[in-house]
Amino acid sequence: MLDTLLPILIAGALALAVVGAWRRVRLWRQGRPAPVSLLKGLAAIPRRYLVDLHHVVARDKMISNTHVATAGGFVAAAVLMVLVHGLGLAEGILGWVLLAASATMFAGSCFVARRRRNPPARLSKGPWMRLPKSLMAFSLSTFAITLPAVGLLPEDFGSWILALVLSAVLVWGLGEMFFGMTWGGPMKHAFAGALHLAFHRRPDRFSTKEGGEGRSTGLKALNLDDHEAPLGVETPSDFTWNQLLGFDACVQCGRCEAVCPAFAAGQPLNPKKLIQDMVVGMAGGSDAEYAGSPYPGKPVGEHEGSADGPIVARQGKALVDADTLWSCTTCRACVEECPMMIEHVDAIVDMRRFMTLEHGNTPNKGAEVLDNLIATDNPGGFDPGARMHWAADLALPLMADRGEAEVLLWLGDGAYDMRNQRTLRSLVKVLRAADVDFAVLGDEERDSGDVARRLGDEATFQSLAKRNIATLSKYRFKRIVTCDPHSFHVLGNEYGELGGEYEVRHHSTFIAELYDAGKLAFAPWKGGRVTYHDPCYLGRYNGEFEAPRNVLKALGIEVAEMERSGFRSRCCGGGGGAAITDVPGKQRIPDMRMGDVGETGADMVAVGCPQCTAMLEGVVDSTAEVRDIAELVANALVEAPASAGDRSQAQGPQAVEVS
Amino acid sequence: MPPDIQAPKRRASTTPVLDVVALVSVGRHPVTGRGRRADLDARGVELALSLPEAQTRLVHAGRYDADSEQALRGYLGMGFKDLTLLEQPAGSDVSVALGEALEDWGPQLVIAGERAEQGEGSGMLAYLLAERLGWPLVQGLAAIEEVSQGVATVLQALPRGQRRRLKVRLPAIVTVDSAAPAARQSAFGPARRGECQSLTVDACKDEALSSWTMQPARKRPKRLKIVKAASARDRFKAAAAKAEGGGGQVLSDVTPDEGAEAIYKLLKDEGVLR
Structure with missing residues (x-):
């Protein structure tokens, strides 16, 4: 009896899956067009899955092994099942391989079940709780129906009741795995996830065989010349179709939630819920079905939306509240952790763009900062002619006088900030000690546009960027060096799209290079325990984790690493204009970070970012001092050894001016 | 919103x-x-x-x-x-x-x-x-x-x-x-x-x-505000103060003649009318 039933069941499940897939694709196609290369993308799936995605999943060994067994077993079993039972090709080795595949899948699903016994808070419950049972139903029934096919059991084993029960279990398994995959069950992640890998909006973020590291973090520019083009995202259908596809790929593992600083601080943001809300909006409906952690302080079930309805309402509630979107510090911790390669930050900035450019609703100090940027080219509203006052006694060489220099020192808006002026003075001292040929733009420099862009004001960003690019094009220099990772990121990764290609170095990278070239010598470190805080825009955005640590090592400092450091570093709370929009939470993000510092027992935290310095130094009763790497280096400077490169001959510490 | x-x-x-x-x-x-x-x-x-x-x-x-x-x-x-x-x-x-x-x-x-x-x-x-x-x-x-x-x-x-x-x-x-x-x-x-x-x-x-000649305003030295206040309240008042005329009076329920008389007198005092 099974012989006739099986092909029908399998064909039916596949047919339903195809219908579901077509419906799902139609949901995604509600989005705006985005050009992708179809065949190249599909061909790239295996590598992107096996290398890039697995690289992320493998950070949790248990889960990665579980997934390899379950998913690998399923894919093999599904294909073989069609061949063996659907087309009746049971002869030879195929049946045996199918047995092995379903057994592997069953072993994997046991681990899935174990993880679901006491699931951590970040995992979604609801339909996800039945997934291990469905996986077992599929693998076990597949195993059982294959036994007669390979001859381990007689064809007519058991009664018709057994056959019926087996068929029922198989229908459950097929339903979850084939039907649910395209009709919106938990297995949807496999279907949408694979296509998302193929048609990702940032193909550059995947590694290549030729050794490309795969990094793409710069925001994409709005086309402001086209007056018909929408300014940001108002409704779910304003996203590009492959962004919608990305949202649909979410597997609700909650890794983003676990690392989100805003969520930890009790601000009303949960990256996982945000992505699920976008899925709800795309399909239309309310968020009542969502079975994970809510936005802190916002109960589930009160928001609803549709593909062409507003995401954020001008009044009342829609799909998402505005303060959710303004809580994000754009630290990219969620993107870094996401095994499905979803781009949360892009989506948030897209929605912010609409709120700022169309609604004029940048909260708190946002509007004032943007007005200042428009009127004075700096967020503080200071006189552009006062930009160099901090260096009145330093006689810094100006590009306007020199015309060219090897290094253009980009000061950033920290030039107006008394705390950061100490860092800048230290950096100048280091550059002079190493005989670097550098010059500054002086009053010709403007804000890089980082804050404006992340507050959604693409118009002001592009205006600042274009004027900066015009200024920079007047001068000749080999590279730009800056102590501000935000300027570093914007100049290096976001000006390119507007016509400004530069080689940009963070000052820690540049100091490390100078030290390696033997141009700097340091007195031995005499201070206490030091830890290092990775700025998001240096680390996760630009992959620079080593240079700052190398500089600290050269200073004789052994870094006491925080639990969350490197690519998992926790944000200081100052990125993405979060310090300006200042959405209230239960605690402050910099307080939590200084708590991390305290846990290492360090009495000093080295940083490499003016924002981080300001945020961390603003923590009351902190146990550690905050020093920029440039300050530590400047304080340790001694005369460079006579023979460059041989540091062992360096004399003992000499009296050094402490600026 | x-x-x-x-x-x-x-x-x-x-x-x-x-x-x-x-x-x-x-x-x-x-x-x-x-x-x-x-x-x-x-x-x-x-x-x-x-x-x-x-x-x-x-x-x-x-x-x-x-x-x-x-x-x-x-x-x-x-x-x-x-x-x-x-x-x-x-x-x-x-x-x-x-x-x-x-x-x-x-x-x-x-x-x-x-x-x-x-x-x-x-x-x-x-x-x-x-x-x-x-x-x-x-x-x-x-x-x-x-x-x-x-x-x-x-x-x-x-x-x-x-x-x-x-x-x-x-x-x-x-x-x-x-x-x-x-x-x-x-x-x-x-x-x-x-x-x-x-x-x-x-x-x-x-x-x-x-018929006027225009020229950019000259920066004039500003008279320093000497705060003599002893209490915080006085200091706050001094900081929040706006320029205000010393005298002045509010006339209500007066006849038009009395009103006109008062305005005429004020204009005389201020040197608007001579």
């Missing part, structure tokens, strides 16, 4: 629509001197937007070029579809053109900033218009509380945070003080879409202005 004020519609309900004209000028940023929406005028527009039944028309009289357009679009970005422009060459007396236009339109309420951020900046425009139209004028508003049955209840800003509630019969002209609520953010999208609709009007040359 602000309501969608893009398209104020005439409602068929019993509450009549209030016709408001907001006079807007090209401002000048105090630090960089860049063109912008003038702060006080923008506050005036914000007041107009806060009136539930108002149908507001933005009006600018003056030169029209790329710079001034950029600044005027700042007002459109507060959520307006268009702005009426009475184009005037440099050196015109815009009060004449504005007066004619207002007579023509017959709005019930005209809102303007107390003074412009550039040009003459004398703050006289509202007075000249009031004189020409014969309308009452209330200066230095902090808020418009209510408009009903042709009477507006307004709050006038006085020094040290004091307020005076006044009732004024419409049509009237009001000017806005810096104590009024700050203007909403100007959004790029509506600012770019909005249209500046130019009306051709006669220009009247400002004869007085042409």
